[in-house]
Amino acid sequence: MSRGKNLKDTIAKNGLAHVMAAHSPLSACLAEEAGFDGLWASGFELSALYGVPDMSLTTMTQHLDMVRAMADRSTLPIVADIDTGFGNALNVIHAIQQYERAGASAVVIEDKSFPKVTSLVADGRQELVRIEEFQGKVEAALATRADPDFLIIARTEALIAGLGEQEALTRAAAYEAAGADMILIHSKQKDPGEVESFVRAWSGKVPIVIVPTAYPEMNEERIRKLGKIAMVIYGNHAIRASVTAMKDVFARIRRDGGIQNVNSDIVSVEEIFRLQGMEMAKAEEKRFLR
Ligand code: SPV
Numbered sequence: 001m002s003r004g005k006n007l008k009d010t011i012a013k014n015g016l017a018h019v020m021a022a023h024s025p026l027s028a029c030l031a032e033e034a035g036f037d038g039l040w041a042s043g044f045e046l047s048a049l050y051g052v053p054d055m056s057l058t059t060m061t062q063h064l065d066m067v068r069a070m071a072d073r074s075t076l077p078i079v080a081d082i083d084t085g086f087g088n089a090l091n092v093i094h095a096i097q098q099y100e101r102a103g104a105s106a107v108v109i110e111d112k113s114f115p116k117v118t119s120l121v122a123d124g125r126q127e128l129v130r131i132e133e134f135q136g137k138v139e140a141a142l143a144t145r146a147d148p149d150f151l152i153i154a155r156t157e158a159l160i161a162g163l164g165e166q167e168a169l170t171r172a173a174a175y176e177a178a179g180a181d182m183i184l185i186h187s188k189q190k191d192p193g194e195v196e197s198f199v200r201a202w203s204g205k206v207p208i209v210i211v212p213t214a215y216p217e218m219n220e221e222r223i224r225k226l227g228k229i230a231m232v233i234y235g236n237h238a239i240r241a242s243v244t245a246m247k248d249v250f251a252r253i254r255r256d257g258g259i260q261n262v263n264s265d266i267v268s269v270e271e272i273f274r275l276q277g278m279e280m281a282k283a284e285e286k287r288f289l290r
């Protein structure tokens with residue numbers, strides 16, 4: 001079964017796919033063990049991992065390599081965040097070929113201009129491409145995918161850019177007309193009202209994807225009640241959780257003058273061995289090393 005089919009099946013069965021951000025094979029494994037339905041190969045998380053802003057500074061190759069590495073270590077479907085598609089519709093064609101071969105199940109492509117600015121930053125320069133131009137990108141993606149279950153998710157940044165609900169609905173309808181499998185609506189309002197209003201007004205046939213980072217009260221119970229939403233992406237919780245944990249442990253080691261106190265509060269070295277697949281490596285040594 002293709003990984004794209006897995007994602008579609010999860011949605012058909014459960015109504016809602018729970019997708020966790022990942023920025024490394026290790027975070028992908030942890031998301032899988034926690035029971036998520038898919039991985040979000042987040043551009044924001046990868047940029048943070050490299051210590052640079054999420055402003056089209058990391059390259060497609062860097063992101064693609066990470067998608068490949070995650071696909072090698074996790075069986076979960078990967079929703080690849082391909083930002084603007086790395087250029088125009090021709091760049092999108094190249095990207096879709098590459099990401100599908102790399103083992104992704106879906107891509108999210110957004111209607112911002114390249115180079116983009118991350119969505120949640122205050123006073124970010126948010127410029128959108130023309131609707132027709134973005135329809136061309138969506139059509140290029142659809143014409144390129146080899147597997148019909150490889151999902152093309154069109155993301156409109158109209159609310160992020162402050163253009164209002166009507167523009168967001170117009171764009172979403174135009175992207176559905178171009179063939180998008182789902183519409184991702186993003187918002188940076190601190191309460192869910194903006195997205196809820198969009199979802200209620202949405203009369204399209206394709207389902208909606210949300211990334212509720214800015215409005216965390218939008219929990220899964222509320223999402224299900226609202227309806228029309230088929231996927232929730234927890235956009236940056238892997239990198240934020242890692243930073244929280246590292247800050248805390250590093251500070252304690254400095255304060256305590258050693259590792260004697262933190263030792264029992266962090267996972268054991270054996271747990272890392274387990275996550276690395278050490279047991280299998282030892283069995284292979286036994287079997288094949290002569
Ligand atoms: C990402 O995780 O890279 C996203 C979501 O695109 S956001 O950062 O909220 O725009």
Ligand code: MG
Nearest residue numbers: 042043044081
């Ligand atoms: Mg992104």
